[in-house]
Amino acid sequence: MPIIETEKLTKEFKVFNRREGLLGAVYDLFSRRYHTVKAVHELDFTVEEGEMVGYIGANGAGKSTTIKMLTGILTPTSGKVMVNGYSPFKEREKCTRGIGVVFGQRSQLWWDIAVIESFKLLRRIYEVPEKAFRRRLADFTEILDLGPLLNLPVRKLSLGQRMRCELAAALLHNPPLLFLDEPTIGLDVLAKEKIRDFLKRINKEENTTILLTTHDLGDIEALCPRVAIIDHGRMIYDGTLESLLKRWGQKELEDIVKLIYQGYRPEGGDPGEHQQIPALPGINQA
Numbered sequence: 465m466p467i468i469e470t471e472k473l474t475k476e477f478k479v480f481n482r483r484e485g486l487l488g489a490v491y492d493l494f495s496r497r498y499h500t501v502k503a504v505h506e507l508d509f510t511v512e513e514g515e516m517v518g519y520i521g522a523n524g525a526g527k528s529t530t531i532k533m534l535t536g537i538l539t540p541t542s543g544k545v546m547v548n549g550y551s552p553f554k555e556r557e558k559c560t561r562g563i564g565v566v567f568g569q570r571s572q573l574w575w576d577i578a579v580i581e582s583f584k585l586l587r588r589i590y591e592v593p594e595k596a597f598r599r600r601l602a603d604f605t606e607i608l609d610l611g612p613l614l615n616l617p618v619r620k621l622s623l624g625q626r627m628r629c630e631l632a633a634a635l636l637h638n639p640p641l642l643f644l645d646e647p648t649i650g651l652d653v654l655a656k657e658k659i660r661d662f663l664k665r666i667n668k669e670e671n672t673t674i675l676l677t678t679h680d681l682g683d684i685e686a687l688c689p690r691v692a693i694i695d696h697g698r699m700i701y702d703g704t705l706e707s708l709l710k711r712w713g714q715k716e717l718e719d720i721v722k723l724i725y726q727g728y729r730p731e732g733g734d735p736g737e738h739q740q741i742p743a744l745p746g747i748n749q750a
């Protein structure tokens with residue numbers, strides 16, 4: 465059974481059109497006008513256990529909205545979604561127990577208390593047995609070098625230090641599925657390398673499935689054999705990184721991504737059909 469399965473998953477937002485100026489604000493009080501934003505459109509996406517998938521797209525493409533639906537934060541407008549065998553928004557608690565989430569821009573740790581106290585609180589929330597918790601904590605402390613950080617309040621940690629703690633926090637309950645949203649944002653090269661090595665290790669040793677959203681294509685190249693590209697809410701590529709590079713006759717993922725973000729579309733194709741993008745006209749296929 466796939467660990468993530470979506471069928472025609474769609475999310476629309478109704479957005480209020482504000483009129484300009486004071487007079488506009490007065491008009492708005494009496495007649496409101498809206499338009500609809502299709503953030504995610506009929507997404508068919510399947511991830512098998514143990515995969516590491518890079519989920520990429522330009523700003524506003526629909527990545528966060530997808531992740532929010534997969535983690536139960538947002539309710540879809542239509543379509544189906546199953547994560548770990550549960551509906552994330554209907555069975556949110558059960559679903560949450562089987563996932564770990566790291567948002568690079570936000571923290572799941574309590575800002576003013578020591579890191580170890582946050583970990584202990586998370587242990588209680590996820591009902592992790594004491595023995596299993598101690599064992600995992602010892603492993604993470606060693607691999608991620610958390611020893612000197614455990615007794616510091618989170619607000620005193622550097623970004624790189626905090627990200628290592630966030631990863632440990634997301635994995636303390638040993639979830640089979642980990643969602644990562646910009647996990648290396650703002651980190652220096654060595655800190656990035658440490659995080660990437662750790663992710664490879666948990667994927668290999670524990671078969672943890674990882675869905676990685678990032679604008680850092682180095683993360684994708686280092687970690688993800690499979691790439692899914694979303695553009696204006698539609699999946700326009702889902703396949704191996706290798707075949708993406710071959711099909712476009714390019715060596716660098718960055719070059720392909722730039723072309724896609726600049727608006728190149730497959731000739732005569734419907735990008736909503738989950739198809740792979742052919743080579744650009746004029747560019748030799750590998």
Ligand SMILES: Nc1ncnc2c1ncn2[C@@H]1O[C@H](COP(=O)(O)OP(=O)(O)OP(=O)(O)O)[C@@H](O)[C@H]1O
Pocket residue numbers: 477478479501502503521522523524525526527528529530
């Ligand atoms: N709560 C909301 N209300 C209205 N529109 C929204 C809301 N959340 C997202 N959108 C819109 O949905 C679209 C997709 O947004 P989303 O945040 O999923 O993009 P993203 O790919 O994660 O972008 P980024 O890389 O900038 O984080 C955008 O047009 C955005 O403005």
